Amino acid sequence: MTKQIAAFTVNGAEREAIIEPHMLLIDVLRDQFALTGTKYACGTGDCGACTVLLDGKPSLSCLILAVTAIGKSILTIEGLAEGPELHPLQQSFVDEGAIQCGFCTPGMILSAKSLLDENPDPSLDEIRHALAGNLCRCTGYVAIFNAVQAAAAAMKTDSTGTEARP
């Protein structure tokens, strides 16, 4: 198998790209789909900046061959907001000052989303463990943990319908 037209499911939409087996998922996302929210940093699986959700699970797009992501559901940071309305995690990162330079934020938020999808009411320790694979060099993490807790609370309010969000 060499060059092929591959169909990916990215942020709920079908997207096609011409790929070769040696292409990395991060490059297809950034260069072919212009989804530059996914960041490239360490390239070694240490920093988590390239994290996307593959079938809901946090995955390192810089260490994944694009060809192996065919048929899986890919969620990048661009897929979180609904139109102009930010996802509760995005909003709480803004509100809590959990963003400074912002480079780790997409990966951080996607790891947090995967956590909240599995466990809507995580303890601080569970949040720490869930974000252990995402490095931030600006905020010192406290604001980030606060933001995840705030988002968890906001999403719970949402799901009980008191402050329904479409």
Added chain:
Amino acid sequence: MHRVLLPFEFAEPTTVRGALALIDGEKTRALAGGVDLVLRMRLRQVLPEKVVSLQKLPHLDYVRADDLGLAFGALASLRQLEASRAVREGWPLLAEAIGSIGSVQVKVQGTGVGNLCVGTPASDVAPALYALGARVRLTGLADEREIPIEEFFLDVGKTAVRPHELVTEIVVPRPPAGSGAAFMKLAKTSEDIAKVNVAVMVSVGDGAYADVSIALGSVAPTPLRAVEAESLLRMAPVGEAAGVGNPAGAAAANRVSPALEATGNPVSPGLEAAAQAAAQAAVPISDVRSTASYRKEMVRVLVKDALARATARALAGRSDVQAPGGVS
């Protein structure tokens, strides 16, 4: 570090037979989670002509436990193993070892079998499986074989896997009743590989050590069992050896990170002697992470602490570990 991979042929077989036929030697690499392989391809340490993905092989991502033991397939992820209730309750040593790997992403992508097949003596999974007496099942085109994990690791980066062969399953016997275990590791950060790691399991009966296994990682070309140290403790009385009865010893069972400070309890002669024997068994190298002499000394410290903790756990009858963060 290179941004781009060099081209290779790619295949995604859907049967084990199909995969075995394709995996024909040095120039071909099997891809499971890819955490190690893709990284080393980017570092250009590995330049395969052909990559055979195992991800489409059906029914290999299982984690199964029964009265006899635990079995997991070639595609069971580290995260699956860590989160498995059966593993946490029945083989807490394995869950503890995997829990020492920080990154969720690495555990989601990486497989238990892939971790072993890298052949690195710094594997966190391997010492736990050594201490638990695990066996490795290899499937070839003509036959299957099952070997003790000690025979699987041959040298740095070298395992017993032959061309046209795959590790399809790891089998782990159930630890005996009255046993306790502990995994401890020293590393630069939770993301870095171990400078030294140790896994120990002890069974206690009638106030003595009925059985002891001590496995060391990152201090020799392969993981290894500290056989001398084990025989020093076997049949030795527990109270004396573990310093049980003093509060610090009991507290050691539940410490979160006692790596360097759990030794607050008075040195117990039995454990100290075993720990020294374990240090003698280590033949570490000096590298960017540590000097050889420091690693040897840390084997002594970690083995002593791990034995104290495992003994306290055995006596407390506590055999589970907490669920990893985020798993409900």
